[in-house]
Structure formats: C-alpha cells, structure tokens
Amino acid sequence: MEKFKVEVGLLQGSRLCTKNSPERREWKMMKLLNDDEAIQEEDGDTKVGEFSHPVPWQKIEAEGLDCDYALIFSKKEADELFKHLEEEVVYSTGEEAKVQVYGKVYNIPRKQATYGDTGLMYTYSGVARLACPWTPTLENIRDAVTKATGQTFNFVLINRYKDGLDHMGEHRDDEKELDPSCPIASVSLGAARDFVFRHRDARGRNSSRQIEPVKLELSHGSLLLMNPPTNHFWYHSLPVRRKILQPRINLTFRRILNSKK
Ligand SMILES: O=C(O)CCC(=O)C(=O)O
Numbered sequence: 001m002e003k004f005k006v007e008v009g010l011l012q013g014s015r016l017c018t019k020n021s022p023e024r025r026e027w028k029m030m031k032l033l034n035d036d037e038a039i040q041e042e043d044g045d046t047k048v049g050e051f052s053h054p055v056p057w058q059k060i061e062a063e064g065l066d067c068d069y070a071l072i073f074s075k076k077e078a079d080e081l082f083k084h085l086e087e088e089v090v091y092s093t094g095e096e097a098k099v100q101v102y103g104k105v106y107n108i109p110r111k112q113a114t115y116g117d118t119g120l121m122y123t124y125s126g127v128a129r130l131a132c133p134w135t136p137t138l139e140n141i142r143d144a145v146t147k148a149t150g151q152t153f154n155f156v157l158i159n160r161y162k163d164g165l166d167h168m169g170e171h172r173d174d175e176k177e178l179d180p181s182c183p184i185a186s187v188s189l190g191a192a193r194d195f196v197f198r199h200r201d202a203r204g205r206n207s208s209r210q211i212e213p214v215k216l217e218l219s220h221g222s223l224l225l226m227n228p229p230t231n232h233f234w235y236h237s238l239p240v241r242r243k244i245l246q247p248r249i250n251l252t253f254r255r256i257l258n259s260k261k
Pocket residue numbers: 157159168173186195218236237238250252
C-alpha cells in the first residue's frame with residue numbers, strides 16, 4: 001500500500017463515529033480485525049446486513065481525500081449476493097452500452113446497469129440512463145449499506161467486469177445531479193481488484209504537483225465510502241489486471257437530487 005493515513009474506526013449501530021468522538025478514540029486503539037474475526041460466518045436464518053457487532057472501518061485519508069473502507073458482508077453472504085445478482089441484474093446492450101468521450105463513441109470495457117427509485121434518470125459518460133426498479137437483492141444490499149452508514153440512496157450503478165481485462169478509466173463522480181453531501185458507497189463482490197486514486201493536480205506529464213496516488217484493493221464483500229470532497233480533488237480508476245480470470249461486480253450507491261419523476 002502507498003503512503004497515506006490509515007486509521008481504524010468503527011461504526012456503531014447506524015452511526016459513523018465522528019473523528020474526535022469518545023467512541024472513535026476508543027476504537028482507534030483497537031487493531032484492525034482480520035476477515036474471519038471481523039465478520040463471523042452466520043447461520044442460515046440471519047438476514048444480510050443484520051450485524052451482531054460493529055463494522056470495523058478503516059479510515060483512508062490524504063489531502064482532499066476522505067474514504068472509509070470495511071468488510072460488511074461475510075464470505076458466505078457475499079457469495080450468495082454475487083449469485084443472486086448474476087441471476088437478477090439485466091445489463092445494458094446496444095447504444096446504452098457505449099460511452100462518449102470527447103465526442104467519440106466507444107464500447108465500454110465492462111457491462112453496466114442502473115437501478116433505483118421509480119423514474120430516476122442519471123447521465124453518466126454522456127449517456128442518460130433510466131433506472132430500472134430495485135430488485136430484492138439490490139434492496140437488500142442497499143439497506144445493509146444504509147444500516148452501516150446512516151445514509152440513504154436512491155440509485156445504484158452496477159458494473160460487471162468479466163475478468164481482469166475489463167476495467168474502468170480514470171474519472172471523477174462529480175456530476176451535478178449527485179447530492180454533494182452524500183458519500184458514494186461502493187460495494188464489491190467477486191474477484192478482488194486494485195483501485196487507484198490520483199489527485200487532479202498530479203495527473204499526466206505536465207502535472208503541477210507531485211502527489212502519490214492512493215492504491216487500495218477492494219475485496220469480496222467490501223464497502224468503500226468516498227466521502228466529500230474526495231470526488232472533487234481525486235480521480236479514480238480500476239486498472240487492467242491480466243492475471244485476474246474471475247468476474248467482479250461493483251455497485252455504487254448514490255443519492256441523486258432533483259430527480260425527474
Ligand atoms: O468498479 C469499481 O470499483 C469502480 C466503479 C466506479 O468508479 C463507478 O461506478 O463510478
């Protein structure tokens with residue numbers, strides 16, 4: 001991992017401990033639990049997202065970057081969710097499966113789908129998308145994310161990467177329709193993939209400053225919260241990783257303002 005500040009924080013109930021709250025200070029003293037300790041395997045009738053213990057958050061900070069990362073689903077839960085999503089999610093085809101960059105149209109190197117509250121429209125990479133109605137599994141995941149963060153979401157963008165050749169180029173999720181006060185909540189299922197943040201002033205050859213990129217690995221069952229102002233100052237990407245042969249599904253839960261209902 002690159003040089004950046006990592007702090008252990010925990011979420012209690014549906015409330016993220018604020019930076020200097022007593023809970024936060026107490027949790028900072030704890031070590032980050034490993035996967036098995038952090039999320040115990042649950043018996044059959046436990047509903048996804050009904051946590052029996054606080055979520056072990058890791059704080060990721062750099063100049064203008066504020067993220068929280070945690071494993072919110074056990075392996076068993078994450079396997080189940082992946083399987084259900086493979087059955088339920090219908091991905092875009094045809095014109096909807098293309099993006100426009102500086103006026104040129106490209107096929108996207110992954111599959112995409114959008115779900116959300118009835119009638120919600122969202123423009124992404126120059127393409128306006130109408131949200132499909134929530135499926136039971138998506139509602140389940142959305143509610144688990146709300147429970148873990150205290151934030152509500154009305155829209156999810158789903159990206160399916162068939163293997164390590166599928167990827168996503170550098171971008172910021174700073175569209176005007178997004179509620180600027182709401183984090184983007186990114187749930188990852190399937191193959192673990194690298195995720196790279198790059199500061200807007202440190203991109204390309206003629207960059208004005210030298211700022212180290214922030215690199216993470218997003219694991220099966222994880223939640224990454226990109227809190228404001230992260231998406232203003234930092235671009236992010238999911239680079240090609242040729243050795244990865246397994247699929248991955250990523251869901252970014254968002255809150256859209258002024259929905260055209
Ligand atoms: O797949 C990922 O982790 C990245 C997704 C993303 O950046 C997006 O949906 O805007």
